[in-house]
Amino acid sequence: MGQLENLMQAAREGNLEDLRLQVEQIISMFQQGTEEPENLYDLAGMMMDYGYVQLADTLYEELLQLMPEEGQLKIDRAETLLEMGEEDEALLLLTSITPDEDEYVQALLSLADYYQMSGMSEAAVMKVKEALALMPEEPVLRFAYAELLLDGGKYVEAASLYSELNDEGVNDIGGIRIVSRLAETYSAGAAYEEAIPYYEQLLKDLSAPDDLFGAAFAYFQADQPKRSTQLMEQLLELDPDYFSAYMLAGQSFARLGDDEKAYELFVRGITRDEYDKELRLAAGKSALKLGKTDEAEEHLSEALALDPEYIDALIALASLYNEQEKDEELLSLLAETDEAQMDLPMLTAFKAYALERVEQFDDAYVSYSEAYVGMKDDPIFLDRYAHFLLEEGKRSEAIEIVKQLVAIEHHDEWDAFLELSNDEEV
Template structure:
C-alpha cells in the first residue's frame, strides 16, 4: 500500500496516532510531489495542522516556490496564524506566476477580516493584471457590491452576463437585480426580477420585484406580486407590510388596514405592523382601533418611539390629558427630552392650568421646534399670558421671520417696538 493510501486509510479510520507517526516519516522523504499530494489530502479532510507540518517541510527544501507559500498561508489562516500567513502571501511578488493567486488570497483574508478597502485594493490589482478572467471579474464585482459601489459592480455583472448566466452557482441576472436595488436604481432592477420570475417563481424574488415596483411608483404591480407571494407563503410576514403600504398609496385605505390586520394575525409579535395598523386606523377615522394597535406596539417594545409619538398625538388632539399624562409619565425614560412629546405635555399642562410645569415643558420643546410655526404661536401666546414679555418677544420674532404673512404677530411685534421707542 502506498503512503498516500495509508494517509487516507488512517484518516478514515480515525487513527490519529498512526497518522502522526506516518507524517513524521513523510517529512523525512524527498519525494516532494508525493508530499505535496499528501498535504492536499490532509487539507481536504480538515487536518490543517498536519498539512501545515508538511508544507513547512516542503518550503525548507523549496523556499522559492510561490505556490507552496500560498498553500501554506491558506492552512495558517485556517489555524488562526494570520501574521505568518500574511508574511508568506506578501512574499509572493509580481514576477511570480502565482502573484494573482496571492492577491486573491489576500483579498479573501481582508474581506473576512472586515477590511473592505484593503480587500478591494487587492482584487482591483488582480483585475488590472488579468482583466478578462471571468472568475476575477466576478470576485471584483462581488467586492464592489459589498462596498456599496453599485454602479461599478453592475457594469461588471453586465459584462459577465454577456458571456455566462452564472458563476459558481450564482446567477448574474439575480446579482444585477440585487445590485440595482441596493443602489436604489429600482427601474433598472425590475427587468431582471421579471426575468428571474420567468424561470422560477420564488417568494424572495416576488418580494424583491414588488419592492422595486413600489419604489418606482408602480404600486399596482407591487400589489399583484405581493398577492401572489402571500398566496404562495402566508407566513412571509414582510409581504403584509409592503402590500399594505402599496394599497395605501393607491388610496385603498380599507384594504390596506385589513391587510395589516391579516399580517398581525400571522405574526402577533410584529411591532411595525401594529404601528402601521394604528396609523391606518387613524386615517380611516377609527381612533379606538388605532389606540389599541398603538398600545400593543408599545407593549411589544416600550422603547419604540414612533407609536409613542402617534399615540401621544392622538391623545393631545383629543385633549385626553389624563391618558396623555399617564402614557408619558409611564414611558418617561423612553422619550426623555423629545421636543414634540414635550410640546404635547406643555399643551396638556396649560389646559390643566399647571402653568409652572407647562413653562418647563414649553422650554424643553422649544429647543427642537423652532421651525414649527404652530408650536411657536402656542408658545408665544403662553408667554404673553404669563407676562413673560422679553421671552415672548424672542419667540414672536422667530415666528414672524418664519411666517411673515402672520399679521397678528407682526402687529404685536410692531406695537412692542413702538412701546420701546
Template sequence: MREAATLAPHEPVIQLAEAELLLESGRYSEAVRIYEKLHEATEEIAGVRLSSRLAEAYSAGAAYEEAIPFYEALLDKEANPEELFGLGLAYYQTARYSEAVTRLEQLLEMDPDYFSAYMLAGQSYAQQNEDAKALELFTKGIERDEFDKELQLAAGKSALKLQIPQQAEEHLKEALVLDPEYIDALVTLASVYENQEKDEALIDLLTFSEVDQLEIPLLHAFLAYAYERTEDYEKAYEMYFKAYDGMNEDAAFLDQYARFLLEEGKRDEALSIIQQLVRIAPHEEEWTAYIAQSEEEG
C-alpha cells in the same frame, strides 16, 4: 487583486473576482461595468449568475429601473425568495405598487417567515390608499414576529387612518415597550392622546419618556395643552415657554399660547406672541384688532 488583474486582465474569473470585491465595497457602478461586460459573453461563471449580480448591484446603487429586467429574467426561470424580495423592492421604489404587492405576496406564500416582506407589502398597499389591506399585512407580520417595532408602528398608523384608535393605541404602546426611545411611535401615540384629550394618559406618557431631555417642541406643546386642561397652570406655562422656539411658525400653537397668557394676566407676553402670530397669519382679524387696541391704549 490589482496584481492578478495586471497579470491576467482578460481572465473572466479574475474579472469576476474584481467585480465581487467592488460590489462588497459599495462601488456599485464600477462593479456593474464589469458584470455587464462578462454578461455579454455568458450567464454564469464559477457558479455565479451574472444576472443575479447585476440585479443586486443596480439595486444597491438605487438604479431600480435598471435592476427590474434582470430580476424579471431570473424569476421567469426559477422563483427565489431573495430575488422576489429584490424585485418587489425595485417595483416599490419605482412606484409600481400593485406589481410590488404581487411579487411580495408570492414570496410570502413561499416563505411566510420572510419578515421584511410584510412591511414592504403593507407599505405598497398603503401607497395605493388600501389601508385595510396594509393593516392586514402588518398584522400578519406581527403574528410572525411580535418583536418588530417598525411593524407595530406601521400597524398603529394604518389603524389611525382607518379610524380604529383603540387598535392604534395598542400597537403604538407595544412599539414603545419594545423600544422606549422610539421617537416616531412616541410622537404618534402622543398625538392620539392629544386628539382625544386623554390628558392623564398624555402626561404619564411624556413624563415617563422624560420629554424635557428629548427637546421635541411638539411634545412640549402637547404637555402644555394637557396641563392647561387639567388646570396645572404653572406647568402649562413652563411647557408653552419651552415649546415656543420650535413652534413659533405654527399659528394654531401661537393662538392657543396667546389665549393662555391672557387668561393668566400676562398681557405683555401675550402681546409679543400675538404680534408673532399676526406676522405669519396677517388675516387673523381678532388679533390684528387686539394689537390696534393695545396701541391705542398706549
C-alpha cells in the same frame, strides 16, 4: 487508499478520535514511502470539506515538508491557517509566493479576500488590481473587482463591470449569477428602474424569496406599487415566515390606497414576529387612518413596550392622546419617557396642552416656554401659545408671539388683535 471508506465513515459520523488515528496512520505510511502525496492531498481536501480544519492543516503541513516550494500547497495551507485564526503564519505563506510562480494571481486573490474580511478594503482593492494588471481579461478577476466595488458602495463602476461580463455571456461565477448582481447593484444605487429588468429575468427562472423581495422593493421604490403587491403576495404564499415582506406588502397596499389591506398585512406580520416594533408602529398608524383608535393605541403601546425609547411610536401615541384629550394618559406617558423625549419640542408642546387642560397653569406656562424654543416656526403651536398667554393675563408676551405668528401666515383674528393693541398703545 484502502482506508478511504473507513475515513469517510468516521468523518460522516463525527468520530474525531477514530478519524485522527487513521490520519496519523496514513501520515506514517507517507513518511515510510508507502503512501502517495496525491492521496494525502486528496485526503486534506476531504477533511476541509467535512470541516476538520485542524486535520487538513496537519496533512498540508506534512506535504509542505516534502515540497516546500509548491505554491498551491502554500495557498491551501494558508486557508486552513486563516480558518484557525493563525493569520500571521498564513500571510507569510501567501506573500512568499513570487510573481514568477503560476499561483501568484491566486495568492493575490487569497490576500484580497483576507484583507476584505478584515475590513482593509483599500488593501484588498490593490491586490485585485495587481492581479487584473497581470490577467486583464480574466472574468474571475473582473468579477472579484466588481464585488469589491459593490461592497465599497461604488455602484456605477460595479454595474459597468457586471454588465460587461453579462454581455460577454458569463452567466455565473462561483455560483453567483451575474444578473442577480446587476439587480442588486442597481437597486443598492437607487437605480430601481434599471434594476427591474434584471429582477424579472431572475424571476423567469426561479422565484426565490430574496429575488421576489428585491424585485418588489425595486417596484415600490419606482412607484409601481401594484406590481410590488403581486410579488409580495407571491412571496408570502411561498414563505409565510419571510418577516420583512409584511412591512413592504403593507406599505405597497397603502400606497395603492387600500388601507384595510395594508392594516391586515401589518397585523399578520405581527402574529409572525411579535417582537418587530416597526410593524407595530405601522399597524398603529394604519389603524389611525382607518379610525380604529383603540387598536391604534394598543399597537403603539406595544411598540413602546418593546422599546421605551422608540421615538416615532412615542410621538404617534402622544399625538393620539393629545387629539383625544386623554390628558392623564398623555402626562403619564411623557413622564415615563421623559429622558427619551427631552429634545423633542413637539412632545413638550403636547405636555403643555395637557397641563393647560387639567388647569395646572403654572406648569403649563413652563412647558409652553420650553417648547417655544423649538416650535417658534409652527403656526399651530404659536396660535395655542398666544391664546394661553392671553388667558393667563400675559398680554405683552402674547403680542410678541402673535407678531411671529402673523409673519408666518395671514390670520384675520390676530391681525385685528394686533391692530387693536396698537390703537390701545396710542
